[in-house]
Amino acid sequence: MSEFYTSVRLDESLCKGCINCIKRCPTEAIRVRNGKARITKEFCIDCGECIRICKHHAKYSTYDTxxxxxxxxxxxxxxxxxxxxxxxxxxxxxxxxxxxxxxxxxxxxxxxxxxxxxxxxxxxxxxxxxxxxxxxxxxxxxxxxxxxxxxxxxxxxxxxxxxxxxxxxxxxxxxxxxxxxxxxxxxxxxxxxxxxxxxxxxxxxxxxxxxxxxxxxxxxxxxxxxxxxxxxxxxxxxxxxxxxxxxxxxxxxxxxxxxxxxxxxxxxxxxxxxxxxxxxxxxxxxxxxxxxxxxxxxxxxxxxxxxxxxxxxxxxxxxxxxxxKYLPVARNHSISYEVNPYWTQNVEYEPVFTLGSNLLESMDRMAKVEELMKKFPGLDCGCCGAPTCLALAEDIVRGIAEEKDCIHILRAYVDQLSNQMESDKERGEEHDSW
Amino acid sequence: MTGKIHLNYVIPGDDFTRAGEASGEVKKKLKQMGVSPEAVRKVAISMYEGEINMVIHANGGTIDVDISTTDITIVLKDNGPGIKDVALAMQAGYSTAPDKVRALGFGAGMGLPNMKKYSDNLIIDTKLGYGTTVTIVVKIG
Known part of the structure; x- marks a missing residue:
């Protein structure tokens, strides 16, 4: 069994790639990639909020029959x-x-x-x-x-x-x-x-x-x-x-x-x-x-x-x-069962949210996140597939997303390209008339 | 790689609903940088105390946070009334917070003592009528 396991699954055929679950997830564990909502299992705590919110019933829990x-x-x-x-x-x-x-x-x-x-x-x-x-x-x-x-x-x-x-x-x-x-x-x-x-x-x-x-x-x-x-x-x-x-x-x-x-x-x-x-x-x-x-x-x-x-x-x-209402306060408090009721292992901190593999790399990436945040519109629209602009910036420095995933940056880029083409065309036409 | 991060926050005065936002954000960032839990704990507690103090006593101010690979320096600067007797203010339980603040559960007189306890270095620079600058240093590692 892997250290990180989740019972929450996605039925890809039902997933529309909308932003409901990515917005609802309390640990920001879900991203829409290629039109489908993927769960990062290291971040998932199995709370089931995505199952609750999904209108298309694409998120579900595994269980036995x-x-x-x-x-x-x-x-x-x-x-x-x-x-x-x-x-x-x-x-x-x-x-x-x-x-x-x-x-x-x-x-x-x-x-x-x-x-x-x-x-x-x-x-x-x-x-x-x-x-x-x-x-x-x-x-x-x-x-x-x-x-x-x-x-x-x-x-x-x-x-x-x-x-x-x-x-x-x-x-x-x-x-x-x-x-x-x-x-x-x-x-x-x-x-x-x-x-x-x-x-x-x-x-x-x-x-x-x-x-x-x-x-x-x-x-x-x-x-x-x-x-x-x-x-x-x-x-x-x-x-x-x-x-x-x-x-x-x-x-x-x-x-x-x-x-x-x-x-x-x-x-x-x-x-x-x-x-x-x-x-x-x-x-x-x-x-x-x-x-x-x-x-x-x-x-x-x-x-x-x-x-x-x-x-x-x-x-x-x-x-x-x-x-x-009419039950006794407790009926099993004084029974001693022959089982060990205590934990036998320590729970260890799992720093899954760190940005890099060491302090210096993480700091460097954090600085890049700050720079990226100046570029993003701050609308938290979710169109990029990440729940917030900040989450997208973090994904970018982790190397799993890119700036042009932001549709606003993409649009500005397309506008710039089209303006460029327009001006190239005009210049070209001027050349023609010479 | 520079190994340096600078963060800046403006703290509005008299708004308890927002007090703690800046320290909460810094806490999240430190965890994302993989700073040791002990250092995160110190920063979370001492910076929150400082932030609350600014709201209670000084009508807000600014906070500059500088993070290097060896330490975290938090400079809380306000243009409030200043601290009359720093030695007295450092005593546990001493508070000049008004009643309306105490009614909200603040003003227990533990602000500066807790900042001292949860930092590796605490410098208070204050001038009556001009304001206070508190510098908190927490070592990483």
């Missing part, structure tokens, strides 16, 4: 808490879990259950590591990826605890082995994901090697099957209670839920990638005092706002609130 279960003898579904916010009129999560069993999974393990375990571990970690305050949540993979490439000074603040989905996968596999006696690779762990970032994290996790999630399904993809099977499940009397998550676990599905589980008010929770970047910039300038925890979610509303969900995130959040 239900059919990939055929490879395994025993399968476990891991529903993210945000899944419960996608369905209507349920008073009980149990119906969703039974629907998943009806869809052919052998078992279910709620990610919300592992989330409560993470909440407890985080509370303990915060107490033990005051020198690292404020700690930054690492549950949203887009945020960890963003910090890795853009905020080197904040890496030391990353919470080195695995995300709930990864712990859920580890625990679920252990339980499945115990129950069935099967070899670990005969068991398939399937995560039901709200976003492409989780697809990437399953394939290429940061902070530890070889995650336990075998396949990632998109919520929107399984949605019709889920609804159908929930209706069937509802007809069955006396369903066994499969639920394991409490108020805290289910709360993780929306922004503020993770921080809420820390039982402290010295936290900040921000959602939406642009807001997140502002918070990180301010944090880097040390503008926050006395905060212990920063929860950041790339999507508006938190995981319920993921690009692979179907429901309006704010409606989904209301549904989660009503589901949580």
């Amino acid at each position: 239900l059919r990939s279960r055929e490879k395994y003898e025993y399968t476990v579904a891991l529903p993210a808490p945000s899944l419960y916010g996608q369905v209507n009129n349920i008073e009980d999560v149990n119906l969703v879990l039974h629907a998943l069993i009806r869809m052919g999974f052998d078992a279910v393990f709620e990610v919300g259950c592992a989330a409560e375990y993470v909440s407890r571990l985080t509370r303990e970690y915060l107490e033990a590591h005051r020198e690292k305050w404020p700690l930054i949540s690492t549950a949203c993979p887009s945020i960890t990826r963003l910090i890795r490439v853009r905020f080197p000074n904040l890496i030391e603040h990353l919470l080195p605890i695995k995300a709930p989905v990864d712990l859920a996968a580890q625990i679920a596999r252990k339980e499945a082995i115990k129950k069935t006696g099967l070899a670990p690779d005969r068991i398939g762990i399937f995560f039901l994901s709200p976003c492409p970032a989780k697809v990437t994290a399953a394939k290429n996790p940061l902070g530890y090697e070889g995650g336990d999630v075998d396949a990632v399904l998109a919520m929107k993809d399984i949605y019709p099957e889920l609804i159908k099977n929930m209706k069937e499940a509802a007809k069955t009397p006396n369903l066994e209670d499969l639920t394991t998550a409490g108020k805290i676990g289910i709360g993780w599905g929306g922004s503020g839920g993770e921080a809420g589980g820390l039982l402290t008010d010295s936290y900040l929770a921000a959602d939406g990638i642009e807001n997140v970047i502002r918070v990180l910039e301010d944090m880097e300038d040390q503008k926050f005092k006395d905060l212990s925890f920063i929860e950041l979610n790339a999507c508006n509303g938190g995981c319920v706002g993921g690009v692979l969900t179907v429901e309006n995130p704010y409606v989904a959040k209301v549904k989660l609130s009503s589901l949580r």
Whole structure:
């Protein structure tokens, strides 16, 4: 697996080469080249904003299908808490879990259950590591990826605890082995994901090697099957209670839920990638005092706002609130699972945005960028295929674009040529009349 | 290759919504040049403090940033009222910021102390009634 992997892809046949995605991308990872929107995978953080904005549905996320279960003898579904916010009129999560069993999974393990375990571990970690305050949540993979490439000074603040989905996968596999006696690779762990970032994290996790999630399904993809099977499940009397998550676990599905589980008010929770970047910039300038925890979610509303969900995130959040209402605060906080919940590797700064290969070259290129900016019109029109004039200037010094990619410079050049031809012609005609 | 970069910013006075734009831009450029994260941190914090000070006390001013392969020199120049007692102003917690500024969360009296802490050299040249020039030097490497 390469160090930089992205789940976001382009269907070239649908791409019109418009400027919507290049403008929306928060890390300026997309350029239109030869009429198609190409992603620089080193810059991409899998936030899915380009998928959201593309009117032509040319950007999409890779994910697995239900059919990939055929490879395994025993399968476990891991529903993210945000899944419960996608369905209507349920008073009980149990119906969703039974629907998943009806869809052919052998078992279910709620990610919300592992989330409560993470909440407890985080509370303990915060107490033990005051020198690292404020700690930054690492549950949203887009945020960890963003910090890795853009905020080197904040890496030391990353919470080195695995995300709930990864712990859920580890625990679920252990339980499945115990129950069935099967070899670990005969068991398939399937995560039901709200976003492409989780697809990437399953394939290429940061902070530890070889995650336990075998396949990632998109919520929107399984949605019709889920609804159908929930209706069937509802007809069955006396369903066994499969639920394991409490108020805290289910709360993780929306922004503020993770921080809420820390039982402290010295936290900040921000959602939406642009807001997140502002918070990180301010944090880097040390503008926050006395905060212990920063929860950041790339999507508006938190995981319920993921690009692979179907429901309006704010409606989904209301549904989660009503589901949580009568649940115990937590149901898994005191359980100790026999898995290592902590990161085993450091996340290293990846300076992918540097202009050159060393300081001197980068400075030289920066000086050229400044010169180029004097020539460009500053319209940020995107016609060159880069999101801004500055991005084009940076591409030029990196050697992947040229000045005449700017249509305004090109037009001036063409005008100059035509004037030249005109005057040559006039001079020629004068010669003729001599 | 010259190994030198010069940047210049004009800071408008009394506009807190724009305070931090210049230091934010410099921070981005330093990262793009591959300057060490530690030096970026120092510049980000000390230059932002200086920028805010100009907005609070001096009705804006100009900032010149010179980057070489060995250090970053930031010169913040204003035509404000000047600093009456530099030694006092250097004390943590001492502030002359008006109430309306404190209401915005600024004026904690940490501006100059933080600039000192997050620079390798800090020179304050001030004259009452004429203005202040603050020079911050951060070493690279």
